[in-house]
Amino acid sequence: MKRRQLLLAGLLPGLGLAQAQPRVVSVGGAVTETVFALGAQGQLAGVDTTSLFPVDATRLPQVGYARTLSAEGVLALAPQLLLAGGEAGPPQVLAQLKRAGVRVEVLDEHHRFDGVVERTKRIGMLSGREREAQQFIAKLQQDWAARPKPPAGSLPRVLFVLAHAGGQLRVAGEGTAADAMLTLAGARNAFAGVQGYRPLTAEAALQAAPDVILCTDQGLEAQGGIDGLLKAPGLALTPAGRARRVAGMEALLLLGFTPRLPQALAELTGKLHGRAA
Known part of the structure; x- marks a missing residue:
């Protein structure tokens, strides 16, 4: 019975049911932009002050600057999931949020295109938007392949x-x-x-x-x-x-x-x- 209840709630995979779409606080401009790109902005309870694109992100409740978060500010928005870029902190605040029952996921692209793809895939999985992530990644890879190449010769x-x-x-x-x-x-x-x-x-x-x-x-x-x-x-x-x-x-x-x-x-x-x- 318990498993069936979890399936109906979307918290366990199975029977083709949709994944859970948790209430999210997003920290980091690139992370928030990815959430919007996957159409998951309706799950956002709040963002940090570096979340400037798209402009709709600036209209959401804010939890402060990415590097100087406060547990109280984040918890006030009652998120189930904190999605954060590698710059998020301080570490003791992230640990405090975990102890309070918030799932904390730190996502760093490591300054690589492949890292951007992996971060997108991960956000899709965590937000219950895997199909949207797959579609977006396909377009992203097409755009990357079509990008202008630097001219040959000396490098400025x-x-x-x-x-x-x-x-x-x-x-x-x-x-x-x-x-x-x-x-x-x-x-x-x-x-x-x-x-x-x-x-x-x-x-x-x-x-x-x-x-x-x-x-x-x-x-x-x-x-x-x-x-x-x-x-x-x-x-x-x-x-x-x-x-x-x-x-x-x-x-x-x-x-x-x-x-x-x-x-x-x-x-x-x-x-x-x-x-x-």
Whole structure:
């Protein structure tokens, strides 16, 4: 009898019944975007502040910033499942949510297209949207195969600058989303050989000698546009700075490894190689 009740509730597979579709809190812009891509937004009880796309996500109850969650804020929305990107935390809050009976699933794409596919598949399974996930993955793989390829020849040296209002500018080394995107777009990271993000200094900028400076749209706006960004130490004296070769992209699209990754890569390739995306 108990098994039959669980089957009728959709909590166990069997008899061709639909899977359970749990009440979800989504943490991480790419995770939330995937939930929407699978048509599971009706299951969302809330999202974090990095969940900016699509715009409907910004209208949902918020649980704060992904890295600084509070158990109380999440539990107030009574979720059955927390779907979170690899940046979610702090760890003690995730552990507290588990103890409170919330299923916590951390999903990291590891800055790879295959990781995006695997994350989509996993979210489909956890949300009871496996069929939708399979259909979406098929389209995603088609778009990936059709993405523009970088032109043959020399690879532009690109310096990615992470800029925020009131904060110190940092440059991206290896092991970052920016580094992974530059590699996929057929460019060389001008700050290769260094792990993670490092503060921008005039010496580092001059030594990097980038052909192009890349920034997020939000970062450019925070710095007052290209003119403001080039006032940062050393940037105006680099080959990119002297030629004002500065490119910007929306932050989540550029760095999020979201379901729009083929679109992001097409746009970035066009910007870095001087042709329309």
